[in-house]
Amino acid sequence: PSIKLVSLMVLASLATGQAWSQTALMKQAQGLFKPIPANAPPLAGNAATPAKVELGKMLYFEPRLSESHAISCNSCHMVGMGGVDLQETSLGHRWQHGGRNAPTVYNAVFDVAQFWDGRAKDLEQQAGGPLVNPVEMDTTEAHVVEQLKGIPGYAAVFAKAYPAVPDPITFDNVRKAIALFEATLTTPNAPFDRYLKGDEKALDANQQEGLALFINKGCAACHNGINVGGGMYAPFGVVERPGADILPPGDKGRFAVTKTVSDEYVFRVPSLRNIALTAPYFHTGKVWDLRQAVAIMGSSQLGAKLSDEEVGKIEVFLGALTGDQPKVALPILPPSVATTPRPKP
Ligand code: HEM
Ligand code: HEM
Structure with a gap:
């Protein structure tokens, strides 16, 4: 064969070799x-409905869930910024720094357990943690319920999310709804x-x-x-x-x-x-x-x-691991009234 043909053959085999190794890498x-x-994955024992996800979104952005009324989940896991706060360790209640870096909430639903040490088994269990953590939101389970019951507009939103439940404003439903919203934060x-x-x-x-x-x-x-x-x-x-x-x-x-x-x-x-x-x-x-x-x-x-x-x-x-970022329209939160529990400094 002519030199030209040989070099063509070499080129062709090189190209196939490269294609082969590319396919092997992909496999x-x-x-x-x-x-x-x-689409958002389902959560065990916590079936999603649009009304529950909407409630979860409101609660995720709700600063009145913190003792100071200054901090929401979104303060440390900012939607629009990778689901993080870009701090070494987060600033929480009274400007206190926590002990660890805030991981992103994006795709957290796919992880085997939550937190750096896996101490919460899933998103639902996790969501209760920061609310009552003294250096994060510093409230109590009872106060979360009292606070939400003190904002009249929430009654209808909870009733829509949990129809046929006589008293739907519970800490458990707060956690469940937040977890359902978080499960939509995938990339x-x-x-x-x-x-x-x-x-x-x-x-x-x-x-x-x-x-x-x-x-x-x-x-x-x-x-x-x-x-x-x-x-x-x-x-x-x-x-x-x-x-x-x-x-x-x-x-x-x-x-x-x-x-x-x-x-x-x-x-x-x-x-x-x-x-x-x-x-x-x-x-x-x-x-x-x-x-x-x-x-x-x-x-x-x-x-x-x-x-x-x-x-x-x-x-x-x-x-190349950066995916489509969730586009979340900010919820309109129901207003406080004169009797709504007030922030504690
Ligand atoms: C953390 C990349 C190998 C276990 C990280 C982080 C990056 C990374 C970028 C920081 C993640 C974050 O802060 O969100 C890599 C790369 C590797 C590698 C490029 C190969 C060169 C491994 C291996 C293991 C491992 C082999 C298990 C034996 C961990 C653990 C952390 C971590 C436990 C958390 C450390 C901490 O902050 O406490 N890795 N990793 N990695 N990786 Fe890797
Ligand atoms: C961890 C959600 C409020 C700071 C996490 C994780 C989730 C989450 C899902 C685990 C992520 C993972 O392990 O990959 C939420 C929700 C909140 C909330 C739903 C509102 C109820 C806050 C606030 C702060 C904060 C207000 C800052 C003051 C942190 C930190 C961790 C964490 C530092 C890691 C803690 C550790 O691993 O020990 N959060 N978060 N979070 N979040 Fe939040």
Whole structure:
């Protein structure tokens, strides 16, 4: 065969080789990860109706659920800003800082359990926590009910959400409705989701190389499934414990829940969905640069010194995890009247 033909054949086989490895990467990825579904997933024992979701949305934005009437769920998990507050640790009641970074509420419905240490089993159980947490909203279960009953407009909204229930304004229904609203805060259609559904071109060459590194270096051993994380627990510092600035000795993570020594410094592996939007990183919020977070993970979890180029490629892959952000119309909340319980400073 002529030189020209040989080089054509080589080119053709190179092209097929590349196509083959691209398909292999996609197959491997499809085995490890799942796309985010288009619609909100159902919650066990908490059937959604439009009226319940609407009530949940109102309560999510309702500052009068806090003792000060200054803080709502949205103060720390801002819709329109990745579902986070962009603080190292959140500012809560009386300007107090909590002990941990606020994770995003987006896609939280897909996680195995809630909080950095998994102490709440689902969104419903979680939603009760911040309301009564003294450094967050600092109210009590009884006061939440009293407050809502003291705002006359809520009677009709609860009645619509819970028809045929004689006294629907209960703490339990507050939690259930908020959880249903949160389940709608998902971010489908990221470039990575389109790739997982078979669109090879949804990720560019750098992002595909980043994905290959993410799998082959071992990140996907922990960060996998629908949320690219959120499915299991792992020690922070499997191979090398990060410094006390990033992992202070006081917060032993899951140990506080299980009281088991092997759970010291174990945390829920966080989801990496929308990670480009949710700095600062880690449960302490001490790392503001995603590249630095990736490099720390390499050394702490895998004992691998990633090169700048590798870190850069993984970072561009992580950028492909940003999906369609929820568009939420701000609810109109019913007005207070003269007898409505007032804020406590
Ligand atoms: C954790 C929702 C109010 C700060 C969470 C999580 C959810 C959530 C779903 C778990 C996310 C995950 O583990 O991935 C809510 C709702 C609220 C609310 C529904 C209103 C009722 C607040 C407020 C603050 C706050 C007002 C700040 C003052 C935090 C922090 C965490 C967290 C720091 C992590 C705590 C830990 O892991 O120990 N929230 N949140 N949240 N939220 Fe909220
Ligand atoms: C946290 C990426 C490997 C377990 C994180 C965060 C990023 C990340 C960006 C911060 C998330 C946030 O703050 O919201 C990576 C990359 C990896 C990798 C790129 C590979 C180079 C691993 C492995 C494990 C793991 C192999 C399990 C052995 C965790 C845990 C956290 C975390 C437990 C939470 C740490 C804390 O703040 O307490 N990862 N990860 N990661 N990752 Fe990884």
